[in-house]
Amino acid sequence: MGSDSRLLLILPLILFGCSTIEKLGTNQTTSESNTERHEQLHSVLWLQTSVEYAGITKGAYALAALRMDEALSDTMWTASLEQLGSAAYASLPPAVVLDVDETVLDNSAFQARLVEDDLPYDGNIWNEWVMEEKAGSIPGALDFTRYAASKGVHVIYLTNREAGVETSTENNLRALGFPMNSGEQSVISKRERPEWGSSDKSSRRAFVSERYRVLLLIGDNYGDFTEEANGSLLERRRSSSNYASYWGKKWIVLPNPMYGTWERALFNYDYGASESEKIRLKRANLFTNR
Ligand SMILES: [Mg+2]
Numbered sequence: 001m002g003s004d005s006r007l008l009l010i011l012p013l014i015l016f017g018c019s020t021i022e023k024l025g026t027n028q029t030t031s032e033s034n035t036e037r038h039e040q041l042h043s044v045l046w047l048q049t050s051v052e053y054a055g056i057t058k059g060a061y062a063l064a065a066l067r068m069d070e071a072l073s074d075t076m077w078t079a080s081l082e083q084l085g086s087a088a089y090a091s092l093p094p095a096v097v098l099d100v101d102e103t104v105l106d107n108s109a110f111q112a113r114l115v116e117d118d119l120p121y122d123g124n125i126w127n128e129w130v131m132e133e134k135a136g137s138i139p140g141a142l143d144f145t146r147y148a149a150s151k152g153v154h155v156i157y158l159t160n161r162e163a164g165v166e167t168s169t170e171n172n173l174r175a176l177g178f179p180m181n182s183g184e185q186s187v188i189s190k191r192e193r194p195e196w197g198s199s200d201k202s203s204r205r206a207f208v209s210e211r212y213r214v215l216l217l218i219g220d221n222y223g224d225f226t227e228e229a230n231g232s233l234l235e236r237r238r239s240s241s242n243y244a245s246y247w248g249k250k251w252i253v254l255p256n257p258m259y260g261t262w263e264r265a266l267f268n269y270d271y272g273a274s275e276s277e278k279i280r281l282k283r284a285n286l287f288t289n290r
Pocket residue numbers: 099100101102103219220221
């Protein structure tokens with residue numbers, strides 16, 4: 001047999017072998033990328049391990065305490081857009097309105113489970129997590145809310161957690177030492193009243209605004225401040241710039257790189273899209289300047 005004939009015999013083996021190895025390699029890479037490149041890996045680790053995150057949230061709450069003192073001495077001060085247009089709020093008792101998740105409660109352990117289990121967010125497993133009552137506290141939140149309570153300021157937790165798990169939310173907050181107003185509603189959940197069925201918090205802010213002068217709004221999501229959160233990226237930027245004087249003064253925002261309206265705007269709120277389509281839509285928003 002000549003060397004050419006031998007090569008012809010060996011060639012399919014080489015090609016088959018190569019393609020098999022190549023396929024195995026590709027499969028390995030694909031399976032690794034599923035578990036090792038979960039979208040939230042960096043954001044969850046940043047929240048859980050970086051000193052920078054805790055530094056930012058403590059700084060935000062230190063600023064909130066200073067602003068609250070300013071607000072207490074100025075009866076015309078209100079952080080609530082729902083209170084604009086009438087001075088009636090000036091005589092109401094003061095309150096600070098805080099969001100719950102990633103504002104006072106740290107749910108990064110839940111997000112870490114999604115990373116470890118390679119799962120997208122799911123409302124049912126979220127509610128199971130809430131009922132475990134294992135959320136931690138966001139650095140700075142406890143000191144601030146206790147300071148507010150010590151000044152006679154009502155502390156209100158306005159959350160998009162469901163009314164059905166409100167007892168768990170209250171238990172979790174209470175166990176961590178967060179002040180809860182005795183005899184008053186402290187936690188205001190979604191669907192607690194028929195007219196509070198939406199994630200849009202404006203109807204619940206209006207409810208609070210009829211009873212308290214709102215000194216500060218504190219949250220990690222634009223929707224914690226205004227219902228104008230749910231627009232396109234451009235609409236959100238335009239809306240936000242209209243409230244330039246509120247940021248860092250009456251509205252205190254905390255960082256949340258894990259989730260929020262900012263993330264949903266990236267895939268145009270298309271909840272029916274597959275995970276890979278959402279990622280494609282997100283990547284289309286990368287700014288590379290080249
Ligand atoms: Mg939140």
